[in-house]
């Protein structure tokens with residue numbers, strides 16, 4: 001299996017650290033709002049990654065954090081705590097807000113058929129571990145205290161830019177543009193590990209005691225504390241969206257490697273943005289589309305999953321409603337084909353060579369999760385004139401172990417009873433003779449028997465009444 005490692009900017013052969021299991025850490029949501037479909041694209045990518053590791057025979061230990069404290073309205077240290085701001089707006093407690101949006105997030109996972117990670121760890125459950133890590137950073141001379149906060153001392157840590165490859169002076173320019181409210185901060189790139197309850201945070205509700213007084217953790221430290229507590233250090237793969245490379249993941253590496261003196265993770269993988277009107281999707285960008293909005297438009301969430309798989313996870317994906325509707329049609333067509341296959345299954349399976357298909361499928365998915373290629377192989381299988389229905393279905397359900405489109409639940413079309421078919425045929429004749437009153441009477445009779453006739457350009461169809 002080959003994966004693209006952001007650390008080396010190259011495709012590398014995946015070699016697990018341990019023989020018995022693979023550690024996978026995936027940065028989770030900040031639960032102050034619904035996830036938008038751009039965020040969800042990243043979680044679908046991570047689901048495909050986990051399924052592919054399992055396909056390759058690995059026992060995957062996956063961990064995801066839930067950020068319920070300390071993520072400020074800027075990814076750096078400016079602004080307010082997102083959850084507290086939302087709680088004030090909604091007039092609810094911060095704990096309610098976190099709970100509510102965590103549940104909404106997991107609902108989205110279910111609708112998209114994303115496997116929910118076994119370990120789902122809220123930052124507020126790992127306060128002790130975060131404090132311990134900060135103490136280690138003090139011991140190693142990598143942290144310092146001001147009257148407002150505890151900071152990570154960036155210039156003291158070698159290799160700070162090893163993931164981002166962004167020169168520190170560029171980062172400083174970016175940091176200067178933030179509202180710097182602490183004159184005791186030593187270097188513009190230094191970031192907060194722990195906030196004290198003064199000035200803008202005097203009334204911060206979530207608070208814990210620490211060696212530096214009451215306060216709450218900065219955003220990045222939770223991932224360092226949770227990942228290492230659950231998976232050890234180093235672990236195998238760390239993932240997130242590309243927006244995490246320059247700040248969040250760079251800071252995670254500095255904290256964890258600074259404190260422990262070992263690499264944090266061997267491979268770093270990042271999913272590209274979903275683009276809408278040339279801009280990334282985001283709340284501040286004002287183009288926020290949630291999964292419920294998609295459902296309101298009668299689009300199956302799994303059609304959105306299908307849509308994201310048509311692009312490689314490292315390519316930007318352009319979102320338009322038209323493109324999503326096209327994906328929905330393709331997904332419906334696929335379901336129809338499968339439902340027909342299910343009707344045509346034979347008792348005895350023909351002996352055919354399906355190995356070449358399986359080999360091509362494995363090669364595609366093991367080549368840095370090439371899902372567009374896998375979809376192409378899927379359609380080729382569906383349309384093959386050589387494969388029997390049994391073998392087609394068998395292959396499709398194997399591909400779906402990775403694609404996760406829930407294809408095994410596609411139903412066989414209901415069998416329409418002979419008497420209904422006869423009535424429908426008589427009706428067709430009457431219609432052809434323009435005997436509309438009589439044909440309409442038959443339509444009503446069919447309807448009474450529990451079936452619906454619909455006239456289309458290519459003739460009429462019968463289906464069971466819902």
Ligand SMILES: [Zn+2]
Nearest residue numbers: 027028223248
């Ligand atoms: Zn993280």
